[in-house]
Amino acid sequence: GAGVSQSPSNKVTEKGKDVELRCDPISGHTALYWYRQSLGQGLEFLIYFQGNSAPDKSGLPSDRFSAERTGGSVSTLTIQRTQQEDSAVYLCASRDTSSTDTQYFGPGTRLTVL
Amino acid sequence: SQQGEEDPQALSIQEGENATMNCSYKTSINNLQWYRQNSGRGLVHLILIRSNEREKHSGRLRVTLDTSKKSSSLLITASRAADTASYFCATESSGNTPLVFGKGTRLSVIA
Numbered sequence: 001g002a003g004v005s006q007s008p009s010n011k012v013t014e015k016g017k018d019v020e021l022r023c024d025p026i027s028g029h030t031a032l033y034w035y036r037q038s039l040g041q042g043l044e045f046l047i048y049f050q051g052n053s054a055p056d057k058s059g060l061p062s063d064r065f066s067a068e069r070t071g072g073s074v075s076t077l078t079i080q081r082t083q084q085e086d087s088a089v090y091l092c093a094s095r096d097t098s099s100t101d102t103q104y105f106g107p108g109t110r111l112t113v114l
Numbered sequence: 115s116q117q118g119e120e121d122p123q124a125l126s127i128q129e130g131e132n133a134t135m136n137c138s139y140k141t142s143i144n145n146l147q148w149y150r151q152n153s154g155r156g157l158v159h160l161i162l163i164r165s166n167e168r169e170k171h172s173g174r175l176r177v178t179l180d181t182s183k184k185s186s187s188l189l190i191t192a193s194r195a196a197d198t199a200s201y202f203c204a205t206e207s208s209g210n211t212p213l214v215f216g217k218g219t220r221l222s223v224i225a
Contacts, residue, residue: 033212042202042215043157050210059212089155097210101145107156 002026004094004106012112013082021077021109025094032075033095033103034067036088043091049075050097082113119216120203126222133190135219137203138183144206146179147213148188151200160188160201195225 005024013019025032030051035043045059049069060066064082069075079086089110093103121136137146145164149157163170163179163186170177176189190197200220204213 031210035212035215040217042217043204043213045212045214048212056212091156093157095210101162101206101209102147102159103213104159105149105157110155 004092004104006090006092006106006109008109009107010110010112012114014114015084016081018078018080019082019111021079021090021111023075023077023092023094023106025073025075025092026096026104027073029094029096029104030072031095031097031103032069033093034075034077035091035093037091037108038088046077046090079111082111084113087111087113120201120219122219123217124220124222126224127193129193129195129223129225131193133193133197133221133223135188135201135203135221137186137188137216139186139203139205139214139216140184141205141207143181144208144211146177146186147204147206148175148177148186149202149204149215151202151218157202190221193221193223195223197221197223 007022032049034046037043047067048056064080067077089108091108093105095103119138147162148160151157161172161177163177174191179186200218202215202218204215
């Protein structure tokens with residue numbers, strides 16, 4: 001079946017602009033995670049959605065970052081007033097929590113803030 | 115914060131040789147997972163080992179886990195040029211929690 005998809009693949013924006021990044025998880029996966037990876041670094045957790053529970057936002061670096069998950073499926077990560085330090089690859093993962101501990105990752109969105 | 119620390123940061127070997135990468139972590143875990151990343155994009159799940167397991171195999175991969183030392187190793191046997199990638203360990207502290215990743219090991223396999 002289809003894996004996790006993300007769009008856009010690449011996004012270049014100017015400092016101060018808002019951006020929206022989209023994640024389509026694997027159908028039926030109840031858990032969805034956002035991570036970001038700065039150049040040459042490991043992944044940093046941002047936010048986690050599980051079913052209808054309140055999201056775990058403990059990893060969001062500032063109040064300029066927010067995320068929604070509509071209908072328990074598609075998720076959008078929004079970064080307001082982008083800064084150059086927001087430049088990174090943003091990765092989304094989903095998981096079927098009833099059957100596996102494995103998170104399946106999308107290809108990521110490479111965000112460049114000029 | 116990053117819990118896992120991979121060692122070495124970079125590894126270069128000849129095709130056919132074995133590659134060993136190590137990972138250390140700080141807190142108790144539910145499981146430890148190894149992922150592979152090509153060209154800085156999506157991660158591919160390689161293998162998961164639970165806290166009550168000591169060793170797992172999958173094809174040319176062998177993973178060990180020593181919870182007393184809070185460390186794990188990934189062994190790739192008979193390496194191929196196509197194994198060139200970055201390898202990350204990630205820990206899950208309890209069920210359904212986000213993974214905590216290390217900074218990865220960059221493996222280069224020279225044909």
